[in-house]
Amino acid sequence: xxxxxxxxxxxxxxxxxxxxxxxxxxxxxxxxxxxxxxxxxxxxxxxxxxxxxxxxxxxxxxxxxxxxxxxxxxxxxxxxxxxxxxxxxxxxxxxxxxxxxxxxxxxxxxxxxxxxxxxxxxxxxxxxxxxxxxxxxxxxxxxxxxxxxxxxxxxxxxxxxxxxxxxxxxxxxxxxxxxxxxxxxxxxxxxxxxxxxxxxxxxxxxxxxxxxxxxxxxxxxxxxxxxxxxxxxxxxxxxxxxxxxxxxxxxxxxxxxxxxxxxxxxxxxxxxxxxxxxxxxxxx
DNA sequence: AACAATTACAACCGCCACCAG
DNA sequence: GCTGGTGGCGGTTGTAATTGT
Numbered sequence: 001x002x003x004x005x006x007x008x009x010x011x012x013x014x015x016x017x018x019x020x021x022x023x024x025x026x027x028x029x030x031x032x033x034x035x036x037x038x039x040x041x042x043x044x045x046x047x048x049x050x051x052x053x054x055x056x057x058x059x060x061x062x063x064x065x066x067x068x069x070x071x072x073x074x075x076x077x078x079x080x081x082x083x084x085x086x087x088x089x090x091x092x093x094x095x096x097x098x099x100x101x102x103x104x105x106x107x108x109x110x111x112x113x114x115x116x117x118x119x120x121x122x123x124x125x126x127x128x129x130x131x132x133x134x135x136x137x138x139x140x141x142x143x144x145x146x147x148x149x150x151x152x153x154x155x156x157x158x159x160x161x162x163x164x165x166x167x168x169x170x171x172x173x174x175x176x177x178x179x180x181x182x183x184x185x186x187x188x189x190x191x192x193x194x195x196x197x198x199x200x201x202x203x204x205x206x207x208x209x210x211x212x213x214x215x216x217x218x219x220x221x222x223x224x225x226x227x228x229x230x231x232x233x234x235x236x237x238x239x240x241x242x243x244x245x246x247x248x249x250x251x252x253x254x255x256x257x258x259x260x261x262x263x264x265x266x267x268x269x270x271x272x273x274x275x276x277x278x279x280x281x282x283x284x
Numbered sequence: 285a286a287c288a289a290t291t292a293c294a295a296c297c298g299c300c301a302c303c304a305g
Numbered sequence: 306g307c308t309g310g311t312g313g314c315g316g317t318t319g320t321a322a323t324t325g326t
Binding site for chain 1: 292295297
């Protein structure tokens with residue numbers, strides 16, 4: 001544990017940056033408690049990690065946010081709330097701190113965003129929206145409605161206008177996620193992999209994989225698909241069919257749906273949603 | 285030019301989850 | 306099951322730079 005009175009605080013000098021960079025180059029990321037000693041820095045582990053993650057790490061993009069980035073931040077924030085690390089994970093080169101600062105400065109504060117050269121984007125006024133936040137939930141307790149029981153053993157098939165037909169199946173995924181709601185949260189070390197996986201995502205290829213190496217991709221696909229829903233909700237329906245009992249624990253959106261539906265909405269284990277339902281859920 | 289106010293963002297703090305012993 | 310160490314996150318603060326008066 002660091003002694004606050006003894007470690008240096010405040011702005012980093014170039015010399016400190018150099019020492020930290022050399023240390024990471026030599027030993028790699030991680031083992032942050034050893035970094036101050038290895039690097040010869042009189043800084044706490046957290047400070048070293050933060051400096052590296054937010055400033056020194058290669059490929060960090062600095063400067064103006066582009067229109068596309070702003071748009072993506074807004075949409076992801078609508079979905080995820082203040083889950084800055086998750087949002088930043090979908091913005092290559094941007095750090096969670098950058099995104100958070102940007103949001104607090106420009107969007108939350110209703111100010112104009114910084115734009116790339118030639119951009120004419122004007123950020124629209126944000127209104128309070130219903131955020132679909134992933135939270136670990138179980139069907140067996142707490143909710144207690146008949147609907148919960150009726151769709152307890154389900155998987156989720158998502159039909160969207162763009163992806164034609166996408167099936168989200170997460171067999172094996174629950175193991176890696178330990179049955180909690182947020183893929184990236186539960187596996188933070190996969191964030192980089194998630195970002196890279198997104199670059200090659202194929203919205204038409206959402207089928208499950210049994211390989212453990214591809215679990216991260218499935219996590220990404222889950223979020224991608226959810227985002228897809230928000231973009232293409234017109235004419236979208238979500239259907240539940242009998243399968244995989246753990247799947248629903250990873251589907252907070254369906255839980256939201258479930259909570260608000262009447263018994264009539266479910267027929268033969270299937271729940272259909274109109275586009276209005278979807279828009280309501282995502283706060284449009 | 286001097287000072288005040290505002291902006292931008294780096295850095296810190298406290299908390300939480302996970303894991304090993 | 307408990308505890309301490311660690312990594313990671315979101316909220317908040319500090320402060321240098323910029324802008325306004």
